[in-house]
Amino acid sequence: MTEWNDELKARLMAYCRIDALEEGEELLLQGLYNAAVGYMEQAGVSEPKEDTPRRAQYDLCVNALVLDGYDRRGMQTEGSVSDNPQLRRMIVQLKLTEPAVSESNT
Template sequence: MGVPEARKVTLLAFCRLDGLSPEEEGLLAVLYDAAVGYMTQAGVREPPEDTPRRAQYDLCVNYLVLDSWDQRDVFFVGAVSSENPAFRRLLNQMKLTEPDVSNLDTSDPEEGEPS
């Protein structure tokens, strides 16, 4: 899938990346897809465009991409790293406020009640 063009400019600005090689562009696309997958598996669906919730979602994806970009090495030298508390608060808040789709009526009214 990769980074949608509409998102790419803000993602690159957030990560402070410019002048990427074709290989780095490919890596950025993989990291973006992984971040979106993480959000989905965490129970947070991609919200509609131009909503405050979408801004929060995009910010979480940006955090995940930047963290993965910065921590590509297998080994760490120096202090032990920890998760960004702002990211954790935002992700938790999004998970707790995820719209409930379990009570939406998805049955076809012409088919009647399921048997």
């Protein structure tokens, strides 16, 4: 998993349109990021190598999951990220194009 750093934090803040983090929100954002990466892994999508089109799709999915978690914290609302057909299609596409793992890589 990509290590938490200032560049990743800035990218997520920009995507979520967060101008400044209040006390404790950096830990929240980091936790949401870790949960999103875990969700993708459990869905059968491993983290791709940097600077590839596949990586760009992966990052968009992770960003959308983080934003959904950030926007919906502590409140019950109708609809969720699973109601986003574009995100669902991207995750399915990533799953279908997941590189095969040879026995030597396991």
